[in-house]
Amino acid sequence: MRILFIILSVLSGMIAQDYDPNYVLVKLDPDVKKSEFRSILDPTKYAIEKTVVRRLGIYKIRILSDQLTTQMAVEELRNNPWVEKAQLDHKVTTRQTFPDDNEFSSQWSKHNTGQSGGTPDADIDAPEAWDITTGGLTALGDTIVVAVVDGGMMLTHPDLAPNLWTNYNEIPGNGIDDDNNGYIDDIHGWDAYDSDGSIPSNGHGTHVAGIIGAKGNNGSQVAGVNWNVKLMAIAGSSGTSSTVLEAYGYALDQRALYDSTNGALGAFVVATNSSFGVNNADCSSADYSMWNDMYDAMGEYGILSAAATMNNNSNVDNTGDVPTGCTSDYMIAVTNTTHNDTKNSGAAFGATMIDLGAPGTSILSTYTGGGTSNLSGTSMASPQVAGAVGFMHAAMSAGFANYFKNNRAERCWAAR
Numbered sequence: 001m002r003i004l005f006i007i008l009s010v011l012s013g014m015i016a017q018d019y020d021p022n023y024v025l026v027k028l029d030p031d032v033k034k035s036e037f038r039s040i041l042d043p044t045k046y047a048i049e050k051t052v053v054r055r056l057g058i059y060k061i062r063i064l065s066d067q068l069t070t071q072m073a074v075e076e077l078r079n080n081p082w083v084e085k086a087q088l089d090h091k092v093t094t095r096q097t098f099p100d101d102n103e104f105s106s107q108w109s110k111h112n113t114g115q116s117g118g119t120p121d122a123d124i125d126a127p128e129a130w131d132i133t134t135g136g137l138t139a140l141g142d143t144i145v146v147a148v149v150d151g152g153m154m155l156t157h158p159d160l161a162p163n164l165w166t167n168y169n170e171i172p173g174n175g176i177d178d179d180n181n182g183y184i185d186d187i188h189g190w191d192a193y194d195s196d197g198s199i200p201s202n203g204h205g206t207h208v209a210g211i212i213g214a215k216g217n218n219g220s221q222v223a224g225v226n227w228n229v230k231l232m233a234i235a236g237s238s239g240t241s242s243t244v245l246e247a248y249g250y251a252l253d254q255r256a257l258y259d260s261t262n263g264a265l266g267a268f269v270v271a272t273n274s275s276f277g278v279n280n281a282d283c284s285s286a287d288y289s290m291w292n293d294m295y296d297a298m299g300e301y302g303i304l305s306a307a308a309t310m311n312n313n314s315n316v317d318n319t320g321d322v323p324t325g326c327t328s329d330y331m332i333a334v335t336n337t338t339h340n341d342t343k344n345s346g347a348a349f350g351a352t353m354i355d356l357g358a359p360g361t362s363i364l365s366t367y368t369g370g371g372t373s374n375l376s377g378t379s380m381a382s383p384q385v386a387g388a389v390g391f392m393h394a395a396m397s398a399g400f401a402n403y404f405k406n407n408r409a410e411r412c413w414a415a416r
């Protein structure tokens with residue numbers, strides 16, 4: 001192994017780095033002026049192209065003579081007594097990591113090349129982020145879980161199944177609450193419609209889940225914001241408030257149990273996503289205050305919630321909305337942007353209530369049937385944010401994670 005390492009090291013040292021052959025960089029001696037240097041340069045060989053850093057006396061020199069290779073020019077200028085340093089003008093690459101998923105080239109929201117007619121780089125800069133980490137674990141070793149509160153999820157979807165959260169402390173199908181967490185047979189999450197562990201398949205939820213965490217770099221379909229993360233499937237995005245509250249309650253219970261058992265039981269839920277709500281409802285009214293209490297309670301346990309605003313062009317500050325009109329500091333209200341980084345004309349806004357916009361227009365993600373589909377809406381924008389919250393926990397240093405270990409609410413704030 002050591003020999004292999006040495007060979008690789010030598011090889012990597014031998015690989016020539018790319019540079020611009022027409023130029024060299026010089027740094028003049030501190031007491032040499034640009035005009036003085038110009039007067040002694042051989043005008044058949046060199047010209048000062050531009051001042052790069054005046055304070056440091058760094059100039060970009062064009063090589064004029066065909067007889068001079070770039071290397072020869074560097075050598076000659078290094079020997080010039082007025083020059084302190086000379087070097088090649090190396091090419092610099094942005095730090096990006098691309099997955100091999102075969103439909104990644106269509107995922108403009110992750111990396112916009114203008115492939116769908118939009119503005120290049122109007123995206124979430126996912127390859128730049130993946131150069132830092134591709135997710136999955138915190139620096140302290142906790143398995144990161146994002147709760148997808150939606151209509152359900154196709155648990156067998158091939159691009160989601162590898163990232164599906166599993167409750168290994170629960171024995172499926174025996175009618176017993178084996179891990180004593182208050183939920184019988186909860187294997188991959190909870191179905192708050194029927195109050196059981198059987199998650200219905202659902203196109204919307206399958207799509208949302210893929211935006212957060214479709215398995216990345218597996219050669220197949222799409223990549224989520226997180227290549228690796230655990231997706232907790234919670235059904236309960238419609239019906240009545242009680243259904244929604246039960247759904248959120250499951251995520252909260254699992255995180256609280258994780259913390260109280262030092263990770264032996266429960267799940268390290270760091271984010272929830274909600275792509276649903278009640279249009280024009282007043283979250284601060286007595287009728288809806290329990291929703292807000294739920295976000296606050298989850299926030300106290302270190303869970304940030306991303307929420308999609310309304311799919312109509314209205315001002316939430318005036319109309320109200322549940323949940324994006326809720327005032328909890330632990331809920332991030334998200335509207336829908338296009339591949340030109342403009343707000344979708346059919347998405348709500350609000351200078352006070354809406355926190356940010358994220359790509360949600362014509363988003364390719366996993367869908368029922370096992371393949372992929374394009375969908376549009378604030379529903380597709382919010383999971384980009386929930387996914388990013390999960391990602392931040394993977395990118396966080398051990399020191400940062402440790403510092404906030406006993407102050408989860410503050411960590412939530414810092415992350416937000």
Ligand SMILES: [Ca+2]
Pocket residue numbers: 110111112121122123124125126
């Ligand atoms: Ca970009």
Ligand SMILES: [Ca+2]
Pocket residue numbers: 170176177178179180181182183184185186
């Ligand atoms: Ca259980």
Ligand SMILES: [Ca+2]
Pocket residue numbers: 170171172173174175176177178184185186
């Ligand atoms: Ca059981």
Ligand SMILES: [Ca+2]
Pocket residue numbers: 101159214215216217218219220221222223
């Ligand atoms: Ca994939």
